[in-house]
Amino acid sequence: MPRTTKEAKSKLEEAKKTVKNTSKTRAKETGKTTTTKSTTTKKSTSSKATATKKSTTRKTTTSRTNAKRKASNAARTTKKESVTSLKKVKTATPEDFSVLEYYDLPNEYNKTTVKLLAQTPTTLFVYWNISDEDKKTYIKDYGENFFEITKPVLIVYNDTMNYSFEIEINDFANCWYLNVNDSKCKYRIELGRRPINNGTIQNNSIKFNTNYIYIGASNQIESPNDHILFDKNQKTVYFKNIKTNNISSKSINFSYIRKIGKIYNIYDMYKKFYKNEIIENFDLSNPSSSNPSSTFK
């Protein structure tokens, strides 16, 4: 059990001081950025938001008196205990923070961009944006109603298997989930536009008719693999000695393949076991994150 020591006391005092010593400063509004508003209140949300009582000012005052009361209670009731010297120390210093902060995320960054991510081995996620400047250029080149007489399309390129396909999207969307057939393949996506009536459209500046206008291209990604690659039919496996960096090889004969098969059979057995589990109860919360807000049941 803890002992009452001068050292402990002075440490706490020290902690108190460091908290108090933090410089008090005045807020200056810069008002320069697109994302800040200076007039709104500091605390918007936290878990408290679920509470029924909402007044921010009252909250702070009650919590402070609570804290005080608790501290004195603690001191009184713990008199005979060995922890008597420990008192609750003030830990919140709202007076040290004078800048009012409130932020919203911008809708767009006004930059033409197409970004691609893999959600699963066979689901890709793409988001995009066209800058105002680029929009103006298209209107200049193709006419005032360019965005009304054309529709957006995504062309999906599978660079591993060398095929592509196109899907029609709409102007209400700025992102899309799309299914692909082949896992473990490299993909790129191009954002473009086509005339609504499958006709052509003329570029006024270079006097050229086209049925497709390129807007932007994404990064290339590889979709994850989703199966055991047994079919590779490999005869040799390579080993590296990570201490010496020597590479050695081992040829795989029939008995070896049988052994590997046994090891992976064990895995298949587990996979069946997986399927009998009620996954939805289990998966999102676990073991996807160590966060205590996960709901392990």
Added chain:
Amino acid sequence: MNNNIKGYVSFVLHAHLPFVHHPESDDYLEEQWLFEAISETYIPLLKNFQKLVDENVDFRITMSMTPPLLWMLDNKLLQQKYINYLLDHIELSKKEVKRTVYDERLNILSKYYLEKYSEDLHIFKDIYNCNLISGFKKFQDLGVLEIITCGATHGYFPILYINEKTVRAQIAVGVQTYKKYFGKQPRGIWLPECGYVPEADKYLREFGIEYAITESHGILYADPTPIYGTFAPIVSPDGLIAFGRDIESSRQVWSSINGYPGDFNYREFYRDIGYEADYDYIKPYIAHDGVRVNTGIKYYRITGKTENKDYYNLQWAKDSAERQAGHFFDSRQNQINGLSLYMDKPPIILCPYDAELFGHWWYEGPYWLYILFKKIYYDKCNFKLITPGEYIDKFPEIQISSPCRSSWGANGYNEVWLNPTNDYVHKHLHVAGDRMVELARTYPNTSDKTLKFALNQCARELLLAQSSDWLFIITNGTMVDYAKKRIKDHIGRFTKLYYQIKDNNIDKNFLEEVYKKDRIFDEIDYMIYY
């Protein structure tokens, strides 16, 4: 003990919490995540490690301790807040001891909690001098614990990697933080959420990381197919060694239906006096605004599939833990016996878990580990405990194969951190990442103190915005407002500073206040984004 060792078992506990630090207020419930984890997981683990060492039990365990967790454990203000938390709990337990005199079984439990929280205070303050990092470091220095690192803020690589510099920075700062607290180079890394992308390998190697932990299919779906499955590591073409999670043992512990933590004698997590006690009585110990929350004082056992819960019985819970430790012990022996028929080297059974499973969710988990480790040491046993680092030292011949892109989230890929509930976030993370690189390129190696401070703070804000936790919480649907606010705050602070820097108009007062709030990575150098 015997010499007939046919295989190895390696426990890896991932200790992580997002950085939550609010000097401006005591009202954020989210700060309690840390306090609960300290009382229910970190202190119980340290206590059990100490008991094993005192009893001369030779054991091995591996833990990842993430940079945000380390910075929080080292933070003086949070240490003081934890002491306040304990003082509240001691006060409440005392009241409980008086209140529950009417029932002896209940009264025993109240006294148990009073003793537990008093002991926590003693361990925290007197033994570890308010800093638990020294505790973990001690066991690492003793050679029983191998601590590995993690991404700087648990940023999810499969989303960040389209700007590779942001992944590199997560790794660089993760390694830097590890060195600061443990005084040496980390050998391994827990990839945030086990999110593996081969693009990160070269950066992991650049910063000296030898091995990483992946989900089972990170190995099983690797290319070419690893001949030992998850029972031996593989090495990627870029030289990163990857260990895969063993399926059987992780199901035994984790399964929602027949996993160990569901034993009827174990403590019921969802029954807490924070929700059940008389409102006026419990009010000083729940949220400041009066919302009922967990206090940690729980009197019931799981009992069964019933709402009619029986009181918790400390001895029964221990009995169950001992029985299950025996079951796990036997299962591993059988598993290793079976495997040894098919393998020409001793298999490693890798058992990675969230550290917070042990103690926080599964209250008896730390005791279960203690009993299991003792059994492995004393009983006749065909395997030994090992750390991944020791295993690769012993068996340096490793098959070359590219691990599969994977994570340990639902369905094994990126759905938890990329789905319609949270996909609005990613463009902000990507833009901020690109802007951070732009800043480093525009103002390299500046000697202007204020500018440097602002650039470094930009790097901190970017890293904090990238925590996978915010995306996870949004998907999971609890505490969502807080997670969304944190994303807005960090992207907002980053963006504001970005424009101030570009306009050569840095508001020093703003900068200092933001630094006080987001007090992490003191030694960061924004040039990691160059």
